[in-house]
Amino acid sequence: xxxxxxxxxxxxxxxxxxxxxxxxxxxxxxxxxxxxxxxxxxxxxxxxxxxxxxxxxxxxxxxxxxxxxxxxxxxxxxxxxxxxxxxxxxxxxxxxxxxxxxxxxxxxxxxxxxxxxxxxxxxxxxxxxxxxxxxxxxxxxxxxxxxxxxxxxxxxxxxxxxxxxxxxxxxxxxxxxxxxxxxxxxxxxxxxxxxxxxxxxxxxxxxxxxxxxxxxxxxxxxxxxxxxxxxxxxxxxxxxxxxxxxxxxxxx
Amino acid sequence: xxxxxxxxxxxxxxxxxxxxxxxxxxxxxxxxxxxxxxxxxxxxxxxxxxxxxxxxxxxxxxxxxxxxxxxxxxxxxxxxxxxxxxxxxxxxxxxxxxxxxxxxxxxxxxxxxxxxxxxxxxxxxxxxxxxxxxxxxxxxxxxxxxxxxxxxxxxxxxxxxxxxxxxxxxxxxxxxxxxxxxxxxxxxxxxxxxxxxxxxxxxxxxxxxxxxxxxxxxxxxxxxxxxxxxxxxxxxxxxxxxxxxxxxxxxx
DNA sequence: GCAACTGTTCCACAATGCGGAACAAATGCC
DNA sequence: GGCATTTGTTCCGCATTGTGGAACAGTTGC
Numbered sequence: 170x171x172x173x174x175x176x177x178x179x180x181x182x183x184x185x186x187x188x189x190x191x192x193x194x195x196x197x198x199x200x201x202x203x204x205x206x207x208x209x210x211x212x213x214x215x216x217x218x219x220x221x222x223x224x225x226x227x228x229x230x231x232x233x234x235x236x237x238x239x240x241x242x243x244x245x246x247x248x249x250x251x252x253x254x255x256x257x258x259x260x261x262x263x264x265x266x267x268x269x270x271x272x273x274x275x276x277x278x279x280x281x282x283x284x285x286x287x288x289x290x291x292x293x294x295x296x297x298x299x300x301x302x303x304x305x306x307x308x309x310x311x312x313x314x315x316x317x318x319x320x321x322x323x324x325x326x327x328x329x330x331x332x333x334x335x336x337x338x339x340x341x342x343x344x345x346x347x348x349x350x351x352x353x354x355x356x357x358x359x360x361x362x363x364x365x366x367x368x369x370x371x372x373x374x375x376x377x378x379x380x381x382x383x384x385x386x387x388x389x390x391x392x393x394x395x396x397x398x399x400x401x402x403x404x405x406x407x408x409x410x411x412x413x414x415x416x417x418x419x420x421x
Numbered sequence: 422x423x424x425x426x427x428x429x430x431x432x433x434x435x436x437x438x439x440x441x442x443x444x445x446x447x448x449x450x451x452x453x454x455x456x457x458x459x460x461x462x463x464x465x466x467x468x469x470x471x472x473x474x475x476x477x478x479x480x481x482x483x484x485x486x487x488x489x490x491x492x493x494x495x496x497x498x499x500x501x502x503x504x505x506x507x508x509x510x511x512x513x514x515x516x517x518x519x520x521x522x523x524x525x526x527x528x529x530x531x532x533x534x535x536x537x538x539x540x541x542x543x544x545x546x547x548x549x550x551x552x553x554x555x556x557x558x559x560x561x562x563x564x565x566x567x568x569x570x571x572x573x574x575x576x577x578x579x580x581x582x583x584x585x586x587x588x589x590x591x592x593x594x595x596x597x598x599x600x601x602x603x604x605x606x607x608x609x610x611x612x613x614x615x616x617x618x619x620x621x622x623x624x625x626x627x628x629x630x631x632x633x634x635x636x637x638x639x640x641x642x643x644x645x646x647x648x649x650x651x652x653x654x655x656x657x658x659x660x661x662x663x664x665x666x667x668x669x670x671x672x673x
Numbered sequence: 674g675c676a677a678c679t680g681t682t683c684c685a686c687a688a689t690g691c692g693g694a695a696c697a698a699a700t701g702c703c
Numbered sequence: 704g705g706c707a708t709t710t711g712t713t714c715c716g717c718a719t720t721g722t723g724g725a726a727c728a729g730t731t732g733c
Contacts, residue, residue, distance in 0.1 A: 172465040174720065175690065176431040180469045183490055193711055203692045208712065213424040217432045227711060231490060238435055238483060239491030281533065284545065293536065293545055425690065427721065445680055455723045460681065479680060679730065699710060
């Protein structure tokens, strides 16, 4: 009940800035606070980094601190923009398509993909949902979900997508355990003949999975048996980097 | 110099929450503040919406207000995630691919695309950069850039991408003027033969362009001459909606 | 059951934030 | 150019406001 006035006012100032940058007087007007009070609040907000004053001139705008905080507040909401450069790195390294997906019920929704531009390539699943149990991303996302969520997903029977799809719940549970232990998952022609993929989990700062990074390619060339471990490591490392940045860290 | 103590402490509390949700006691420990002070600050932060207390239990996490503020702080940083559902709506309506791009020098960088899934479709340019003067998104982005930026972009000569590309600076300037007046741009087989596209601008709260929404398709069926106006309106309306949400508004 | 935790509330004290007013520095206007 | 009106910044006495110890009230777990 007893609220801290200065904090309320500070946020009132921040809100007033969200419609656009302004100077002290204008902010004072928008917030109906005395100029001197606004000036004081602004100076502390600048110290903190919640507000930035545009170089030389004296107009104020919202600052980086808020972005960092919001990244921690809604982890995953910006997972696409954060992932993209890292997906690009993966593609450059492995020369196969890389993507990022999130859990959608018992499926994986593919948010984004970076194309390797090979002559023979898989069709782009961005924006579509695929049953989780037949793709590596899906296995990763299920494996690292909470026990309740996992139980809910395992409650109903699974459908096969092709000949080699695994649908036996017991087999799937055993598999999820090993995925959880390993920190990654491979699927070999389980969604469709001729398609293999690896995936690794992206976590938010609290340790919950929020997405999965994957690389996939045509089975006749992916994975190159000599590079399989290297590929796995690259995907796991990329997912770990994205996790870090999703958590608000600024280093790449 | 003279900083407002309670505001500093409030942000100290917020920062301590960015590593993960916690209860009053733990936050007090992390921030080295008295418990009662933390409890008071938390209660006001909850009022404001900068902090949310998890239902029933008494642990606190960062709240929605921070996301809204950061959306205004770094407009465009989350343009992809905001755009996606609206792109999907466009695709559902028009049955052609829709995407979002941003300015990158004198080019357009395609951030994201939603596929209509037609049998005949254009290749996906997501993650690539295309010269701004040959695509509708590019024209829109140039048209609504600041005068200095526009002048800089017009300083060097333009290269043709195909037969119908327009490269004459005077013609381009005239065109940009009409785009600015209309609020949208069409390009007809100017990037490549057989490809047409429309685009409309996305603005941040200060009124600067931060991106463009486009729809494109094969020239033999897009745009349907009878629906051309309807298509244009749909794209313009979608871009306006995205602008609104980018600015922090919560209504769809 | 007590013990060791939680989070919440109270209240006397004064430190802290307040805001009017006076100042300084741009900008605008004839 | 100089006068006028705006801007942002600083000062300082006043009291409102925030402070934090301590006492209280729920939880959890030996």
